[in-house]
Amino acid sequence: MTGERRGRRRLRAVRVRATLIAVLAVAVALVAGGTALVLGLRTELGNDVRDAARARAHEVARVIEAGRGVPAPTVADPDEEFLQVVDSAGKVVAASSNVEGLPALARLKPGQRASVKTPLDEDRFLVAAVGARDGDRKLVVLDGRTPAGAAEAARTVTRLLLIGLPVLLVLAAAATWAAVGLALRRVARAEAAQRRFVSDASHELRSPVATVRQHAEVALADPERADARALADTVYDEAVRMQRLVDDLLLLARADEGGPAAARRRRPVDLDDLVLEEVRRLRSAAPGLRIDGTAVGAARVSGDQEALRRLVRNLGENAARYARTRVTFALADTGDGRVRLVVEDDGPGIPEADRRRVFERFVRLDESRSRDAGGAGLGLAIVAEVAAAHGGRVLVEDGARFVATLPSGE
Template structure:
């Protein structure tokens, strides 16, 4: 029958069971949980960055382009010389000068919907175009154009410069045609200028220029003369704008419109998003690829750092697992780092100091009490033996003598355990175990002891302690046997010696087969105090056998009761033997 493996004893009793904490199997690891936690946090952050960063990058790139356009606009407005003196021309003249060009430009942009975002800024959907310094063209939603001076006026709505419209037309791939070139005689009247202008432009001026603007022309008797130098300057300006027109084609959805303050005035700026989407797409792909890479790197780094940080904890755990009641003088290693782990190790060593002092006081008390009890017990036994012949006191003396002998055995067991706890005993020679078995088995007991299975066997141990082991094993079996006890002693090929004691009693339950070797443990019913057991016999057996490098296990006997199997190492090669998993 398979038996539980006998392991190192609990520190409190030096018995055959191990504490629950040391036998517990770890189902988790701080290092693993920390690595998973950090990896998940880093993964979530990286994933959030992959979702948010492209939008931020796109906004930043658009802002950069708009800032560049603002700087360009400010540079053009501040460095450019005015074409006309807005204070010297009226609305009719300014409309005639700038109106045809603005009308043609805005008409073509309106046709493709390019001006819708710019018109949306104004409540009436009018477009305010800065044609020249202090010259603004107002383009209505229906396409009417009126150019007026802003010398004594103020426009509170955002404006767009004529150069901006030219660049916007270039972004959309709109062909604005050749610049309008009007050659007028210095002496030509304004009416003659309008006639020549109507013949040269590609749009119907009557469709765009507000006729009401020209009603005031009748006030002038000789008309208005348009200076030739004014037209030359205007023509040169238009030629320059046409020469810088790009041929890039854009879609209405790829133009961004935003209001920025330029030279102290609100201006409508436009920027093409061409190339930005590709950049954002590359950033998005790189970030998505970076998520698993960053998580793996974070996991690896965390695993390494956690392992390095928890290395002192592993050392403390290993040392704590090795400390037993016989090695309470050992201490856990204290790391040199001045942190929580070092504080834990220090507190554990302080606790071990207290445990060691208490254990030493306990052992000293047991040893002193046992020594002090031997003398009065010897006196009680002597007086009881002296009173035995007296027939009046015989019964009382016999009872006192039996209890004194039982107390003496208990004291001897306590002294034996105390000596082993204090490591004051050591194997001092090779002993014939079979001789001890024969001698102890010959003593009178409640049931007979069968030693037919005993063969020669030698063990390196103290003869008195080995005799105590045999006595306790035989007494324990005889106390609980129904009718018989069998003893076998064999020597294995590897030199190990095995001593087995079987009885036909009630046996030992499976869950109690390790506890029976603990100190002061008596099983209910079968091993009660009135049956003669004090709970120290098997503890002494286990302690002595372990001190010589052996092991003992409890199992089920073929006779139906308990089977206790003790294994001793080869006397020529002393050392620990492998503990059998079940009693043979």
């Protein structure tokens, strides 16, 4: 439990760090983007104000150059715009009513622009100058406009960003926290499964070693009474069991790393040949049982022959281990792109509540499935792994009827 708590604390620390880093990165990006947006908006709106001032000055200049004299210019909003017509000496020739009597508010040449202070408002006005001729006189038309509207729009956007950015950061933090948590839950489950796997594997490997050591110690303690044949038989049986267990563990380890070799080396395999081979083997290995293979029909799958042979053998050995009198094999191509293999025995069967758990690793359902009787509890787990690697599945339909369904190789 201490290791698990330490692991949970470590994963939580990783989750917190990942969330903080993500939020910080999002914050920097949002602040930079928001700043660029506000500055760009102010610049764009300021340019719009200058363009409007220049356009109005051009209108007045066209009237003057049309020979109609210098008109008394008017403005739509006296608080936000002014107009002045200035001669080459800087004298105001004409002006809008809101700046009438005032000297030239800017000294600009035609085509120039400037930002100037005026008595009209505390904010500076943006002024555009356009040249005009009234006979022999050279005049300059000045149109000034306040950028207050642009500034107010920029302030509004800034306020909205100040409200929206924290909300976005909270949403980013929540999304990151959830996503990292989901990923780490998978990691935590994998880590827990790995710890259980290592623990169970160590226990299973320790048992045959302990048995061999115990018999060897007895023989060494009293060599004259030791039965060499019995000792050899014991060592041989435990060595076979250990080799089988190591082979199973290696196969499952390869599956955990990315699938058994069956997923990588596919070729057409006559599954009926493998099933009939297992029928013959069981008839020789278990002469007390009736092994029925009459329902085995032709069926071909695509996959790894050795892995599929292991699937069939494990199902056959499991059935023979718990059968009372008979084991029945049935194989058929269902015609819908699937091959169905059924292995059934007349033993006690598997309770419905345990029919999924039986395919987990190192699972023994009761005392009768001891190490001597039932192996290490990896046989059916390997069946499930091989079936999954071939795009199929295996389940217990009823009692002791195991059904493996695989894609057809035809």
